Every structure is written in structure tokens, then in C-alpha cells.
Amino acid sequence: MVVKSQVKYIQSLSQKKVRDEEGVFVAEGPKIINELLGEPGVSPVAVYALPAWISANQALAGRLPEGALSEVTTFELERISFLTTPNEVLAIFRKPVFNNSVDADKSLVLMLDNIQDPGNLGTIIRCADWFGLRKIVCNPGSADCFSPKVVQSTMASIMRVELIYTDLLEYAQKYSVPVYAAALEGKPFTGTKPRNGILVIGNESRGISEEMMQLATNKIMIPRVGKAESLNAAVATGILLSQLTL
């Protein structure tokens, strides 16, 4: 069961401030929770599950820390869920800690200049994980990667890719590396894959800020064959990452 104070606590985790203070985030549904629980080093704080999830996942449930699992009713799950249609299980996890942080001098790092849509951000994190990136640098105005909507679309990639929120110019100026900026006026990427550097993706409608664009060493674009006005930011990121990493 869930007591009133728990309902209140979980609801408060919709706020970034509370998530930051508590160092936790919420995930929902068997697909992502089962994947997260299977990751090494993942630390679930609390799992609220319907009997159906518990009986279907006895091995996972058995490995949870003492007292972390609460069996809840459909009605109780509805009270705590952030989804329109609650999905069997909700869990609170500790935010991941990255001990072996990798920066732009050692590897390709993705930089997001004001990505606003939570779905786009989640999809971009999954994409970065697919292509082996270890770090994403976001400006403080970008969507928060631990908001429930972002977490839902990252799947367990949120545990494998480190996101930091910091001043983009300051970060980029620390490294003498190629800075690839996605820009309509750029050239298609050719050449061999870089061993280090930064790929900058801009805001969904305004693109990359002028100051950041000035740091670009290579402006790259995806040739347009047809007539669409633009590509979705996550799709553009996926295509450029495939070109830069494969």
C-alpha cells in the first residue's frame, strides 16, 4: 500500500528542484523498470507494483533492497502515476553517478543548445547511447533529463550516458577539438570519424545560438532531397551521429 505522505513525496518529484535535492528520479512501466533493474550499479529506492508485475518478475522483485517493494492496488497506482494510463509499476531510482567521466578531449561528446521537447531529449539520449557516446553537455535552459517524460523515452540509456548542465561556451573553450555544428548552411560531413570533439545540436526552432556557432570548426548539414522545411531534432542527431561514429 501507499500512505498519504508517500503519495505527496512521489508527486513532488515532478519538480526538478525536488529531484535535484533528493538525487532521485521516477520511471514507470515494466519495460523500462525491468531494463533499469537489470543494469549494474542501479539503485532502486522504492518500487510500487501491482500484484501482476510482482508475480511476473519474482527474480527481479526478490533482488530488491529490503523494504523497497510495495504492492499497490490499481487505484493506488493511479494516485502516484505521472502517466495518463498507469502501467503496472512505478519506481524511484537514485540518479546515476559516473565515476569515469569522459570529455571532449578523449571522445565525441554531444552538446545540446536548448533542446526543449522532453520526447526529443529522451530520444536523443537513447541515440547517443546507441552510437557509443558517453557524455551529453546541455545548457541550463534545456529540458531536464530526469523529468518523468524524458526518462520514459530514454529507456535505460539514462543510466549509461552522463548528462551535465553547464555553460556550453565555457565547456567548449576548454578543449582544442573539432566542433561540428548542425547548420542548414553547412556542408555534408565527409571524411573519417573523429576520435574526439563536440557535435552541437540546436534548439528545435531557433537552431544553435550565435556565440556557440562561432566556435564551430565544421558546420555540417544533412542534404535535403525533397521539400520538408526541417528535420526533427532527434532524427537529425541520429543521422549526424551515424555519420560521425560509424
Place this chain on the structure above:
Amino acid sequence: MVVKSQVKYIQSLSQKKVRDEEGVFVAEGPKIINELLGEPGVSPVAVYALPAWISANQALAGRLPEGALSEVTTFELERISFLTTPNEVLAIFRKPVFNNSVDADKSLVLMLDNIQDPGNLGTIIRCADWFGLRKIVCNPGSADCFSPKVVQSTMASIMRVELIYTDLLEYAQKYSVPVYAAALEGKPFTGTKPRNGILVIGNESRGISEEMMQLATNKIMIPRVGKAESLNAAVATGILLSQLTL
């Protein structure tokens, strides 16, 4: 102003059945509506706009068919809008008619095997338009491309890419062309861009149906460098289309 019967009519357009019978669809917000109104051959049936949109878009508003424009209040727009936050203008358009239909014998055609998420479908349509595809073939179980959510994420690409809903096997068997199927067990695409053929993308969780997979002449995959369990369907489509068309 909007009278009660108009409110009822617009709300009824949330249903595919009604959209099909009426041959129309709804779009909202200045970005997509202004882009749609600028397309050749686009036929707006009705435009409901706040005074702000009308005064900012006098040229567009002036070119509307007689009687098509209604000035509405914020309250009225809220009553007819499908968005959580209504956005200045809502318009009803006639569905596009494609006189020069292009099929898999002449060009690369995208085939969607049960794409369910409206946001994914919209993003895929935009992507297909970017890479110059003219047709998307969906199985009847795929999301409807004229649902308000899909339209919002296609931008005006919905007017440039023809979507047909039909039996995928029957369609594919009509043409002796390469059939590229996105499949985890495939090989990375290499070689020159095909002058015709079909690219099949499967359902978000179950992939491509077995029967359709049997028709594949080339199973292709996007190499995974990192650990993400999968790529988003729209991102995968974008990457494969970039490889097959550029």
C-alpha cells in the same frame, strides 16, 4: 465566432471515420497553418483565428476563400482546440489529392508495418519528405496520418507525401524491386542508392511481421556502437533513408 454546431463538427473530426467521410483534417498553430496555406493546391475549408493571428497574417488571411475565415475569442478557440494549450489558429483543410502517384517500380517507397505512435508517424512523414520520397504505404493497423497529433508533427509534409493504407504483402508483391527491411539481424547498408524499391520499417516494439520479412531481399541494420536496447523508429527511419537516398 463559432456556433454550437461548428464546435460539434470540429470535435467530431477527432474520429478517423468522420475525417474519412468528410475528406478533411485539422491543423493548429501559426507555424503549420501558415506553412500549409503557402503550399500550392492547398484548400482550406475553414480557419478559426484569434485577432492576433489575423492582424499578423493579413496577406494569408486575405487570400482565403470567401467566408472561410472566422475570428474567434480565446475562449472559443479553447472549445474547439485539440491541443492542451490552444495556439492562435485552428484550420480545417481538404485532404490532399495526389494526381501523379509514384510507386515502388519508379522510386523508393517507404512501407510502415504497424507504426502506432502518432508522433513517430508524423516525424517519419517529415523525414520521408526531406529525403524526397513521394509515397508511404502503411498497413491498415498503423496510426492514421490525418489524426490531429500526426498532422501537428508532420508540418506541411502531409501535403507532399502520399500515404496509402493497404495490405503490405499485396502491395510489395506487385513489384519486382529490392525490398530493404530494417532488422537487427541484418547487415549495414552498403552500395549505391537504389533507383526504386521498398524500405520496410516495423512496429515500435515488435518490428516487422514475419510474412513481410520473408519478402525482404536485403535485411539492413544500423550498427550499434554502445548499449542502447533499440533506436526510436523515426530515428532509425531517418538514418536508413539518409543511407539509401544520399
